[in-house]
Amino acid sequence: MAASAKSVLITGFEVSVLQFVHLSNMRSCSSGIGKALAFEFHHRGLRVFAASRSLASIKDLSDAGIDTVQLDPASASSINAAREVVSKATGGKLDILVNNAGQWLEKPAIETEIDKVKALFDINVFAVMAIINDFIPLLIAAKGGGTIVNHGSMVRSLPHPFTAAYNASKSAVSQYSHTLRIELEPLGVKVIELVSGRVATGLITVPTLDESSIYKPLEPILQKRAREAETQQKAEVFAKAAVKSILEKPGNVEVFKGNLATIAWVITTFAPRWAIHAVFRSTVGLGDGKLRGAIAERAVARSKH
Numbered sequence: 665m666a667a668s669a670k671s672v673l674i675t676g677f678e679v680s681v682l683q684f685v686h687l688s689n690m691r692s693c694s695s696g697i698g699k700a701l702a703f704e705f706h707h708r709g710l711r712v713f714a715a716s717r718s719l720a721s722i723k724d725l726s727d728a729g730i731d732t733v734q735l736d737p738a739s740a741s742s743i744n745a746a747r748e749v750v751s752k753a754t755g756g757k758l759d760i761l762v763n764n765a766g767q768w769l770e771k772p773a774i775e776t777e778i779d780k781v782k783a784l785f786d787i788n789v790f791a792v793m794a795i796i797n798d799f800i801p802l803l804i805a806a807k808g809g810g811t812i813v814n815h816g817s818m819v820r821s822l823p824h825p826f827t828a829a830y831n832a833s834k835s836a837v838s839q840y841s842h843t844l845r846i847e848l849e850p851l852g853v854k855v856i857e858l859v860s861g862r863v864a865t866g867l868i869t870v871p872t873l874d875e876s877s878i879y880k881p882l883e884p885i886l887q888k889r890a891r892e893a894e895t896q897q898k899a900e901v902f903a904k905a906a907v908k909s910i911l912e913k914p915g916n917v918e919v920f921k922g923n924l925a926t927i928a929w930v931i932t933t934f935a936p937r938w939a940i941h942a943v944f945r946s947t948v949g950l951g952d953g954k955l956r957g958a959i960a961e962r963a964v965a966r967s968k969h
């Protein structure tokens with residue numbers, strides 16, 4: 665690797681045991697987007713730092729000549745230690761920071777425990793801010809100014825039902841990225857939001873609703889929706905397109921890749937909100953009178969207990 669090679673740090677790699685079991689049952693699914701991005705940046709000649717909570721889970725990356733760094737996005741001291749490692753290795757600079765680590769949470773909004781929402785925001789939102797705050801001196805020091813890539817989602821502005829907290833976390837990342845972009849302009853650091861559509865990874869698991877959930881009648885529809893998400897674009901295909909855009913079109917402040925991402929942009933830009941709601945209502949059975957009635961009955965029955 666040439667000493668002058670651009671450097672990139674990517675967070676979020678590990679496939680947990682649960683995810684691994686899930687992945688092995690899914691023919692079309694690859695491992696996470698982080699791994700695919702790392703291999704693609706490496707292929708394009710960049711010096712890649714793969715930052716994961718568990719180095720053991722990314723041994724295949726170090727075997728391929730990619731630098732691996734331990735980083736827990738939820739821990740300030742871990743972020744700080746990772747920054748020290750990268751700084752030492754690069755002489756105090758970083759060209760691209762990809763905040764990719766993220767969690768999924770699927771549950772009816774009114775039945776989601778606030779502790780779970782807070783844990784989700786810790787990773788999807790607050791860790792993004794903490795990592796940027798810590799790594800910013802390295803990005804400012806990069807020749808020509810560094811680039812921050814925040815991994816958002818098309819659901820940032822779509823009412824995808826039963827993932828309200830996740831959608832809200834991606835809206836927060838989006839708004840944060842837009843504001844940060846303007847603040848960092850004088851420092852020469854660019855901010856890109858990856859507004860991704862569906863990609864086949866272990867992120868989305870098939871949900872089971874509590875027996876007491878008032879939305880229990882919708883469970884088969886939600887399970888079908890999750891299984892359909894499994895058949896989407898492979899992470900490697902996504903990574904190739906995303907990295908091409910990040911490296912070759914740095915002026916693009918939003919990058920739409922993954923299944924349905926472009927359609928989502930068209931819908932959110934041009935369709936009226938009532939039409940968008942009608943579409944999403946129907947995708948989970950909330951437009952069906954019988955199902956709505958069953959949910960309302962369960963809510964009434966529950967309120968009597």
Ligand SMILES: NC(=O)c1ccc[n+]([C@@H]2O[C@H](COP(=O)([O-])OP(=O)(O)OC[C@H]3O[C@@H](n4cnc5c(N)ncnc54)[C@H](OP(=O)(O)O)[C@@H]3O)[C@@H](O)[C@H]2O)c1
Pocket residue numbers: 675676677678679680695696697698715716717718735736737738763764765766767787815816817818860861862863864865866867868922
């Ligand atoms: N797959 C999709 O359809 C899709 C669509 C739109 C956006 N995205 C976004 O793409 C990013 C990557 O997701 P993916 O699909 O590749 O899913 P993934 O395989 O589950 O990867 C996400 C990674 O984030 C890290 N992470 C998850 N929970 C964490 C926690 N509690 N604490 C610390 N780190 C945690 C883990 O990496 P380590 O354990 O290695 O640190 C995990 O492997 C996420 O931000 C996701 O929201 C995905």
